[in-house]
Amino acid sequence: MDALVSTEWLAGELGANDLRIVDASWHMPAENRNARAEFEAAHIPGAVFFDIDEIADTSSPLPHMLPSPEKFASRAQALGLGDGSRIVVYDNSDLRSSARAWWMLRVFGAHRVAILDGGFQKWQAEGRPVESGKPVVRHRHFTPWEDRSAVRTLEQMKANLTTKAEQVLDARSASRFAGAEPEPRPGLRAGHIPGARNLPYRQLLAEDGTFKRGEDLRAAFEQAGIDLSRPVVTTCGSGITAAVLAFGLHLLGHDKVALYDGSWTEWGSQPDTPVVTGA
Template identity: 60%
Template sequence: MDLLVSTEWLAEELGASDLRVVDATQFMPDDPRNALEEYEAGHIPGTVFMDLTNLIDSHNPVPNMLPPPEKFASRMQSLGLGDGSRIVLYDDSPIKSAARAWFMLTMFGAYDVAILDGGLAKWKAEGRPLAQGREMLRHRHFTVWKDDKAVRNKAEMIANMSSGAEEVVDARSSARFTGQERDPRPGVAPGHIPGSRNLPYSELFNADGTYKKGEDLKATFAAAGIDMEKPMVTTCGGGMTAAVVAFGARLLGKKDIALYDGSWAEWGTDPATRKATGAACVA
């Protein structure tokens, strides 16, 4: 599969024995919408629901951190996702949460993972069929694996401020990045990691919710002053939309991409970390 698949492609492939379709919708904590209830009310036929709110390290005080490999593998097996599966992810969320599921699946060893371009909204807009209720698939073995090279921790981010070896790209809104708008979580300082660039994740999408592609996507990264020749680390508020920017860079063929999992939820609450406000200097 390609990294990004169309609704037309998925409609033709539905029912294939090795294909697994996954609703990976998640909302921000202050959003009143309920992802599971919406899935049960209407989803692409054959789709299982991945509960991202519980795919976390529940013992880590930083919110939304990656789960241990064994926990992740167990949850995937229970969803019927396993070795040899082609997995297509979608969401119906403003934060484009399918990208977080893509990041986790690929980091934990899945090889054939794609995102549905335009998500459930495009599928519905085209009048394609929906199913109701909750779907269950037969358990399938998922090999426990974790490749840490795609993840950065706080110590590595601090070291990178001195070395400048990796381009840090912040996926939050410009108001959050500059510090004009404070973080909604209590005790979190405003601003951004010094030296980082700002590329709000929403800028990677067309008006219809599909990803920008080709030259349009390249131009979006260039307008943010991002050097695509350097290794990239993406960050955001809590590790969610950072995955959207990582996925966008991957669409352009970039492979040296990592994600700072603690993101601003960790950095912004530590009084010892340096913080910058105002706009980044765009080269």
């Protein structure tokens, strides 16, 4: 199974014993959309709903931070995601939030994970089957495990200001990156981490919402000033669209990639973190 699978491929695999389909839709609060309710109204047959806000460290003041390995394993088991499962993640979100679930699953030890190219929008547009209601799930064993090599903390990001060992790539819009537009979350300063580059996540997508591939994808990173031979840390507002950039780098075979989990919600709220404005 490739890291990016087509709707045609998934349609042909529906019902396979080892296949698990996951809807990881997530929306910004201002959109007033209920991802779980939308899932229950219509989803790909056999899919389960991955609640990004609940499968998280809910004790943290920051949104949807990574949970403990034990909590993640418990939630994965309850969703029927077991050791050895082939997992296809999709979303019905303009934010391509399926990439966040893809990244989380890999952090916690699931490596046979793919994203559905074009998501639920493409699936529906092609007239493919959907079902409604809450799925009946058989629990499966998911071994608690964690590899934090793909995760960066606030302290690590501060240290990188000096070492510059890792390139920092911000997935937010150009206007938010420059500090010309206020942040959607209250209490955050506007701007970006010193030395960061900007690559709005939408620039990795073609007009039809599918991912760019090959040289078109590579060019997006290179035009943002990223040296693909060096390590990269991705960041965004709260760790959702940063995962889109991480996934794009994965498609290029570039796996020296980490994600700053707290992202701008953490950095922009600290009293002592330097902030830069302008392009």
